[in-house]
Amino acid sequence: MAALLEQTIRSEYHRLPVGERKIADVLLQMRGELAAYSATELAERAGVSKATASRLVRRLGFSDYQQLRQQVRADGANGSPLAEFAGALVKKDTLARHLDHDVACLTSSLEGIPADQIRRATEMLAKASRLWVIGFRNSHALALYARELLIQVKPNVRLLPAPGQTVAEELSALADSDTVLALGFRRQPREFVKILQVVRQIKARTLLIGDSSIEDLDKQADITFRCQSHGSGLFDTYVAPMSLLNYLCSGVAVVLGKAAQTRLRRSEQLHRQFGDFGSPP
Amino acid sequence: MAALLEQTIRSEYHRLPVGERKIADVLLQMRGELAAYSATELAERAGVSKATASRLVRRLGFSDYQQLRQQVRADGANGSPLAEFAGALVKKDTLARHLDHDVACLTSSLEGIPADQIRRATEMLAKASRLWVIGFRNSHALALYARELLIQVKPNVRLLPAPGQTVAEELSALADSDTVLALGFRRQPREFVKILQVVRQIKARTLLIGDSSIEDLDKQADITFRCQSHGSGLFDTYVAPMSLLNYLCSGVAVVLGKAAQTRLRRSEQLHRQFGDFGSPP
DNA sequence: GTCAATATGAAACTTGTGTTTCATTAGGTC
DNA sequence: GACCTAATGAAACACAAGTTTCATATTGAC
Numbered sequence: 001m002a003a004l005l006e007q008t009i010r011s012e013y014h015r016l017p018v019g020e021r022k023i024a025d026v027l028l029q030m031r032g033e034l035a036a037y038s039a040t041e042l043a044e045r046a047g048v049s050k051a052t053a054s055r056l057v058r059r060l061g062f063s064d065y066q067q068l069r070q071q072v073r074a075d076g077a078n079g080s081p082l083a084e085f086a087g088a089l090v091k092k093d094t095l096a097r098h099l100d101h102d103v104a105c106l107t108s109s110l111e112g113i114p115a116d117q118i119r120r121a122t123e124m125l126a127k128a129s130r131l132w133v134i135g136f137r138n139s140h141a142l143a144l145y146a147r148e149l150l151i152q153v154k155p156n157v158r159l160l161p162a163p164g165q166t167v168a169e170e171l172s173a174l175a176d177s178d179t180v181l182a183l184g185f186r187r188q189p190r191e192f193v194k195i196l197q198v199v200r201q202i203k204a205r206t207l208l209i210g211d212s213s214i215e216d217l218d219k220q221a222d223i224t225f226r227c228q229s230h231g232s233g234l235f236d237t238y239v240a241p242m243s244l245l246n247y248l249c250s251g252v253a254v255v256l257g258k259a260a261q262t263r264l265r266r267s268e269q270l271h272r273q274f275g276d277f278g279s280p281p
Numbered sequence: 282m283a284a285l286l287e288q289t290i291r292s293e294y295h296r297l298p299v300g301e302r303k304i305a306d307v308l309l310q311m312r313g314e315l316a317a318y319s320a321t322e323l324a325e326r327a328g329v330s331k332a333t334a335s336r337l338v339r340r341l342g343f344s345d346y347q348q349l350r351q352q353v354r355a356d357g358a359n360g361s362p363l364a365e366f367a368g369a370l371v372k373k374d375t376l377a378r379h380l381d382h383d384v385a386c387l388t389s390s391l392e393g394i395p396a397d398q399i400r401r402a403t404e405m406l407a408k409a410s411r412l413w414v415i416g417f418r419n420s421h422a423l424a425l426y427a428r429e430l431l432i433q434v435k436p437n438v439r440l441l442p443a444p445g446q447t448v449a450e451e452l453s454a455l456a457d458s459d460t461v462l463a464l465g466f467r468r469q470p471r472e473f474v475k476i477l478q479v480v481r482q483i484k485a486r487t488l489l490i491g492d493s494s495i496e497d498l499d500k501q502a503d504i505t506f507r508c509q510s511h512g513s514g515l516f517d518t519y520v521a522p523m524s525l526l527n528y529l530c531s532g533v534a535v536v537l538g539k540a541a542q543t544r545l546r547r548s549e550q551l552h553r554q555f556g557d558f559g560s561p562p
Numbered sequence: 563g564t565c566a567a568t569a570t571g572a573a574a575c576t577t578g579t580g581t582t583t584c585a586t587t588a589g590g591t592c
Numbered sequence: 593g594a595c596c597t598a599a600t601g602a603a604a605c606a607c608a609a610g611t612t613t614c615a616t617a618t619t620g621a622c
Contacts (some may be wrong), residue, residue: 099391108284141426232531
């Protein structure tokens with residue numbers, strides 16, 4: 001990145017007076033990100049005056065700082081957009097494109113999450129006296145997965161909707177010391193919104209995980225995680241929430257500490273006794 | 282890069298008026314390079330006035346554009362230059378490590394799959410007169426997801442185990458023109474193996490998706506996909522099979538062509554009539 | 563030490579960026 | 593349709609960025 005500028009600087013470097021050299025050094029260190037900085041900041045960083053910075057720009061052959069910045073930007077831009085173009089030209093097969101898509105989806109959904117939000121979420125799950133996992137339609141598979149994990153480290157984890165029962169019936173047992181883990185991806189029925197309202201009235205905690213379709217439903221929740229769910233093909237992809245749930249539940253186990261560990265071990269043992277395929281008879 | 286900003290934008294996006302959305306879209310496209318552009322340029326690119334751009338910055342919670350630019354810069358800096366300088370020093374937090382893990386897991390599971398195997402698998406699913414999706418314990422959530430997708434493009438997709446019924450009872454209806462989609466991740470009961478044997482005897486087709494625990498069970502299956510499932514924390518991760526199932530089912534819809542499309546559209550319509558949250562009453 | 567020649571920073575200046583104001587328009591409600 | 597609210601762009605504005613000027617400091621030659 002900014003290779004063009006680097007060449008220019010190096011070829012002039014020996015001619016530069018001390019002050020201008022200081023700035024040149026800073027420029028070289030910056031590389032691609034240079035365009036994000038103002039000439040004033042660069043001058044400060046180098047410990048010289050703005051005037052010196054301005055003069056260096058001239059000496060390097062630019063008419064002004066603006067021009068330099070644009071060159072760096074154009075040069076650096078060859079990094080990503082050209083790569084995208086090339087990617088299209090390399091004619092990846094559809095599987096490779098699908099993979100790229102899902103990786104991007106996963107990454108952009110998780111990477112910006114503040115550590116504090118994760119911490120609060122895991123504590124909310126860990127400290128709850130009972131947990132309710134709710135998800136309709138598409139989200140039900142996720143709910144099932146979440147319950148599967150949570151039940152291994154904590155007693156009293158209930159899945160909704162349960163076959164043969166109405167949600168209202170089940171939820172009548174909800175208490176204010178409980179936490180509801182709501183999976184709200186596209187295609188939730190209106191019922192889902194009502195449930196969140198009820199949960200709020202009862203003053204139980206709500207942890208909402210969903211996609212852009214939840215819109216301002218985040219007002220009903222104590223903590224909200226938004227994941228990308230748009231798939232590469234016809235169907236929505238749930239890699240992001242899957243990964244997030246995995247991470248959160250691991251975190252819950254850590255918060256619960258000893259208690260969870262023993263519970264987990266006991267679950268392993270039960271599996272063995274019950275007779276897993278793969279374990280000795 | 283600029284992940285934090287992306288999260289912020291996505292969480293506010295639905296609240297934004299059209300003009301501000303245009304700029305938000307531009308910001309999302311820019312990602313890391315954003316700091317190199319002035320608010321004026323962004324406004325021009327989005328086709329709105331500077332004033333609108335300024336207002337968006339406010340709405341996203343920044344005091345001014347300067348502040349936004351600095352956050353993007355600091356955030357993006359964790360990406361390349363620091364990594365280049367001292368890879369060892371980059372003390373990623375546990376979430377970042379988890380993300381890396383799951384991305385690696387997903388990538389290594391899918392990228393090596395031959396196109397031909399995908400093709401055969403989708404055809405096997407598409408051509409079956411009936412489909413059975415089987416998965417116990419951990420794999421049941423995956424099975425549920427698979428059924429959810431398949432039922433949208435094909436009639437007669439049955440999920441096993443079903444609550445209140447024994448698998449044997451259900452499977453008595455299995456015919457040799459059927460296909461069984463078996464999810465065999467860690468912790469399958471012995472029953473699972475027995476089922477695969479029965480399926481083979483009946484000469485129905487078997488598509489097996491699982492992890493290393495399936496060992497030589499692939500002999501019982503016509504096609505086998507092996508995914509990584511070892512998680513970064515205590516629990517297994519299922520991002521890879523999730524992504525694979527998504528891709529395969531999309532493929533099935535394509536193979537089935539028109540018939541699947543209309544079925545899908547009808548399903549969408551039904552959802553709407555049934556009354557989704559987010560759709561007009 | 564003196565003298566050029568050059569380099570430098572402080573401050574004045576200019577320009578353009580980003581914010582704010584305000585009148586107009588669009589969207590929603592009764 | 594009348595009304596209110598919110599959104600928007602044009603223009604006025606405030607401010608900071610970058611350039612230029614100028615007086616001072618530095619360097620090297622003699």
